[in-house]
Every structure is written in structure tokens, then in C-alpha cells.
Amino acid sequence: MEGVTGALGPLFLLILLGVALGRARFPGGDFWSRLEGLIYYLLFPAMLVATLAEADVRQVPVARLALVLLGSLSAFGLLLWGLRRRLALDTAAFTSVFQGAIRFNTYVGVAGAAALHGSAGATVAAVAVALMVPAVNVLCVMTFLAAGTLGDAGLRTSLLALARNPLILACLVGAGLNLSGVGLPGWSREAVSLLGRAALPLGLVAVGVALRPAALMRRDGGLWAASLVKLLLLPALVLALASLVGLGPVGRDVALLFAALPTATSAYVLARQLGGDAELMAAMITGQTLMAMISLPLWLRLAG
Template sequence: MESISGALGPLFLLILLGVVIGYLRWPSTTFWPHMERLIYFVLFPAMLVGTLATADVSQVPVGRLALVLLVAMGFFGLVLWYFRAWLRLSPAAFTSVFQGAVRFNTYVGVAGAAALHGSAGATTAAVAVALMVPVVNVMCVASFVAAGTLGSSSLGKSALALAKNPLILGCLVGIGLNLSGVGLPGWSQDTVELLGRAALPLGLVAVGVALRPAALLRFDRGVVATNAIKLLLMPTLVLLLAWLLGLDSVSRDVALLFAALPTATSAYILARQLGGDAELMAAIITGQTLMAMVTLPFWLKLVG
């Protein structure tokens, strides 16, 4: 359990570093918007390509794992849309609540899985990433389109926005390289991995830069709903599905871990790029990361 807390702690400290940098407005107020674009269009896609292109999936029950993770994610996405009117949120705020409920922090998931089950856990986590990242990005970008935060775009332009999403493209490239057997030959693997490593720390600092401490005091139906789904209800459903489908202990633990993770730092980048409530998104990320320090060990101890 200490390995999970150890993985989350540094992430939160990087967010706090961003808070300090943002308060000092260093190096300038115009620097971080450009950095956000670099993270969104280059660094995060590189991280996805590097993860997916070299994953060994032969020892993982891919079908059952996909069923557990994608059914849970899709179910709670539909639940949120069904109760959208009851939540009484602006379109921008709703997209942030939606992302907070369905996205997950890839770094913590892979690091936690490796700490719990070694190479078998890391491989299963890579498969989970390959299954979930394309689906969750389509779901989240579609939520922006449906909520209208992209403006008065036509259906064709909205579809184009989905097709050009760099995170989805990164997943498709990584999966294609894996299935073709090409992988990342020569220097390309080291180059892509170096780029990918920069995505997480810079993304976390960017979250902190935009964070407003007062936003953490926001307490409405949307915040309660997104936190309850992500940290309590999603893990409960995944644990039930894993039991019904007879997942082995490694796959069950990794599925539960990914279901109970705090939302992804890339959710903030997406909110900034596509018209979401970025301030609320930053508060949700920080709040969930803090609460997950308690809830993640609880869930993993429950099945352990």
C-alpha cells in the first residue's frame, strides 16, 4: 500500500510547485499557454505511442479485461448524461465533471501496477491503457461536442475535431506499431520515451499554475457526483464485474486500480484546449489526487 501512496505523493507535490510558479507568475503570464500546447500536441501523444508500441499482451485476458473496464466507464458516462439537467451545471463545467468521472491518471496506474505485481502488473497495465485511452478520449471529446463548448461547429467539423485529436492519434499509432510488429526500432524508442517522460511532470506543473485555491472550496452537485463516481462507485462496479467474469488476481487488481485512480492531468489540458472549465478541472484533479491517497489503499487492501 505504501507504493501507491509513494506514487501519488510526488504528483501532488508537482502540482503544488505549479501553484507556487503560478503565484509568482514565472517566467511570464504568456509562457504557460504555449507550454500547454506543446504538452497536448507533442509530449502526451509521445507517451501514448511509447507505451502502446512495445506492450506484450500475450499473457493478459484482453477480452474480459476490456469488458470489465469499458462497461464500467461507459455506464457511468451514460449515468452522468442522464442526470445532466439535475446537476444544473454550465456546459463548460459539465465537461469538466464528466472528465473527472471517467478519465484516469496513466502514470499512477502503470507505476502502481508494477509496484504491486512486478512485470506482470506492468504488462497488464499497458493493456489497460491501450483499451481505455482511445475510448475515454473519444468519450470526452464527444462530451465537448455535445455540450457545445466547441462553438457552432457543424457535425462535419466536430467529427474532424475528434479525428485530429492528438491523444487518439497517438493511441492509434502505438497500436498500429504494436500489431504490425514494427515497434519502435533503433533510436526511435529512446527518443519517444524521452519525450513521453516529459509529459507527466510538465502536465502536473501546468495544472498547478492554473489552480485557484478558492476553487477547492467549490462544493456543488457536480463536484460531489464526479468524486463519488471516480473514487467510490466505479471501483465498486469494476470489482463486481471482475468477480463475475472470473479475472485472475493480477488482472483484477489492475482493473480495480485503474477504476479507482484520480482523474488524468491531461484532462486539464483538454479542458483548456476545447472550452471546458479549466479552473474547475484543476480543482477536481487536485482534490481527487488528495482523496485517492486514502481511497486507493482502501480498495487494494479490500481485495488483498
């Protein structure tokens, strides 16, 4: 347990630092919103390109990893739709619960994988991101569409945003550079790597800044339903499938880590833009992030 908490503890401290900075409103103005944009559109894509372009993906069990992660996501996506009436949620709340149950915080996932297993963990995490980011975004857009919160203009805007998603594009660029054998030639390797190294610490602090503790005052069954799936049921299924298909320790830990991550802070923006329940989404992001500080080490300890 000490090894797991020793690896994840510094990550959680950076998130708590972000909470403190957010409450102190330091440095003020629109600094954090602009920094989030820099991380999302430049620094994190640079990290994905640097990792995927140079990675020996032959060492990653891509097919088994995809079966475990995408199979679990699809299963719980279908389950939530099957239980929609029993959950007794209005349309806006249901779309937020769906996001809260299947979205994951990419920054925490990649940072955690690297902390646990070094470069091998970072490589598997980058592959996991390449698999999951397109799938999760497509599932969420389809949910907004099926729930009827999008008009024609909203659908076009969502599909265009999906095609321009910087994480998806970075995964495609990194994979293309890897498969072509070009990699990152010359000085570009170190330059892109340096950019990427700034993404994780800044991303973790930004996660803390985005948390809204006041939102936890809202008592809503949807909050607990999404958190039950995200922090308990989804990790349990992933751990079982990982054992069934024979994922090695690194692949198993990374798959479990991504399954047990709290939902993404970007889900709040999507809920606000596409007709979801933004306040419920804020409560889920905050509650899951705080609860994951306890649940994540316990899951990884159980796997080990």
C-alpha cells in the same frame, strides 16, 4: 498499505511540487503552457509508442480489461444522463459534471501503474489508455452534442480534434508497430524510450501547476456528484467486475487505479472551448486530485 503509499507517494510529491511552483509563478511567462503542449503532443505519445510497440500484449487480458473498464464507463455515463433532471444542473454544469465523472488523469495512471508493478504495470496501463482514451473522448463529445452546447462548427471542430488526438494516434502507431512485427528498429527504440521517460515526471509536475485551489471555494452540488462517481462508485464497480471476470493482480490493480483516478486537467480546456462550466470544472480537477491522494491508496489497499 506501506507498499501502496510507498509507490504512489513520490507521484503525489511531484504534483505538490507543481502546486508550489505554480503558486510561486516560477519560472514565469507561458513556460508551463508550452511545456504542457510538449508533454501532450510529443513526450507522452512517445512513451505510449515505445511501450505498445515493444510490449508482449499476449500477456495482457485485453478482452477482460476492456469489459471491466469500458463497461463501467458506459454504465455510469448512462446513469448520469438518467439522473440529469434530478441533479438539477444547467446544461453547462451538467457537461462538466459528466467530464468530471468519467475522464481520468492519464499521467497519474501510467506513472502509478509503473510504480506499482514495473514494466508489467506500464504495459497494462498503455493498453488501458488505448482502450479508454478514444472511448472517453467520444462519450464527452457526444455529451456536448446531446446537451446542445455545440453548433455545427463546434461539432466539426470537435470531430477533427478527436481524429487528431495525439494519444489516440500514438496508440494506433504503437499497436501497428507491434502487430506488424516491426517494433522500434535500431536506434529508434532507445531514442523514443528516452523521450517517453521524460513524460511522466514532467506530466505530474504540470498536473500540480494546473490546480487552482481558489476554485474550491465554489460550493456546488455538481462538484460532489462528479467526485462521488469518480472516486467512490466507479472504482467500486470496477473492483467488483474485475473480481467477477477473474482479472489477475496486475490487471485488477491497473483497472482499479484508472477507475479511481482524478479527472484530467485537459477537461478544463474542453469545458471552456465547448460551452461547459469551466469554473466548476476547475474546482472538480483540484478537489478530486487532492482527495485522490487519500482515496487511491485506500482503494488499492482494499484490492490487495
